[in-house]
Amino acid sequence: MLESLSYLVIGLVLLIIAADKFVLGAASTAKHMGVSTMLVGLIIVGFGTSAPEMVVSAIASFKGNSGLALGNAVGSNITNIALVLGAGLLIVPMSIQSQTIKREMPILLIVSLLVLFLLMDLELSFLDGVVMIIAMLVVTGFLTIIGIKGDRDEFSDEIEAEFDLDISLKKASILLVFGIVFLPIASQLMVKGATDIAVHFGVSDMVIGLTIVALGTSLPELAAMIASALKKEHDLAIGNIVGSNIFNLLGVIGISGMIRDYSFTAHFIQYDYFYMLVLTVFLFLASVYFVLKDRFISRMIGVVLLVLYVSYMIWLYMSKGI
DSSP states (O other), rough: OOHHHHHHHHHHHHHHHHHHHHHHHHHHHHHHHTTTTHHHHHIIIIEEEEEEHHHHHHHHHTTTTHHHHHHHHHHHHHHHIIIHHHHHHOOOOOOOOHHHHHHHHHHHHHHHHHHHHHHHTEEEOOHHHHHHHHHHHHHHHHHHHHHSSSSSHHHHHHHHHOOOOOHHHHHHHHHHHHHHHHHHHHHHHHHHHHHHHHHTTTTTHHHIIIIIIIITTTHHHHHHHHHHHHHHHHHHHHHHHHHHHHIIIIIHHHHHHOOOOOOHHIIIIIIIIEEEHHHHHHHHHHEEEEEETOOOOHHHHHHHHHHHHHHHHHHHHHHHOO
């Protein structure tokens, strides 16, 4: 048990470091290539913050632990909205000014319903994975085109203020290679530790994915949220959550499905995925209300989100014996 926990902790620490270097290297390299700030921002808050989930899920699927991969994606979305955003709102009430983030909100809801439709047959298949990856490319392309055509907004300004991308191309390339090399190594350690812990406690790898692994892979989002909230970079903080959740559903689950077919019980859809969907709808409706009222999303919403996260963890413990 101690050895398994060591694998998990070491893998998690290395994963966070590798993901951070990978994102910085990729974004800086893109800037050197003349890519717009908006697209660099989408790389960071979308693909970048979902890199840990993507690699962990891909490794898990290759090893035959697709339940861990699916649980990781859905559990990360629950954690991002309820815990990460909840914690950020407790630090400071937030407003949404960026048109990019306003566009991403309904996209996240549509994506959540699309993935639900694909999983209603209680199977994640290769075809499902292909549809999700295509949808991810379409969404990324749409946001990129809109971002290039549109004027600079608060999101672009906050990206430039938060991330120091003015490093040399050589250093950016080194950071990128470091991330590419160590992300899979860290993920291998995490998957091994997590699956061994699941066996030890007699629970499914999906439950471990929904809890321990989801919390671990969401730590970069939590760190980014706290930093952005303290600096009052509201659009970057919320965009980080929304972008990451879109990529988790389409990219993480999609890659897992393309690697290996996986069948699961109706319990996952009826409870875990449904809980994620409820949180997504709540976030969407709350955002629409506060945007229309031109008001800050209040700390009370943060309290509600944190209560929902704790309630979900308690329910998992009671129902599945974690």
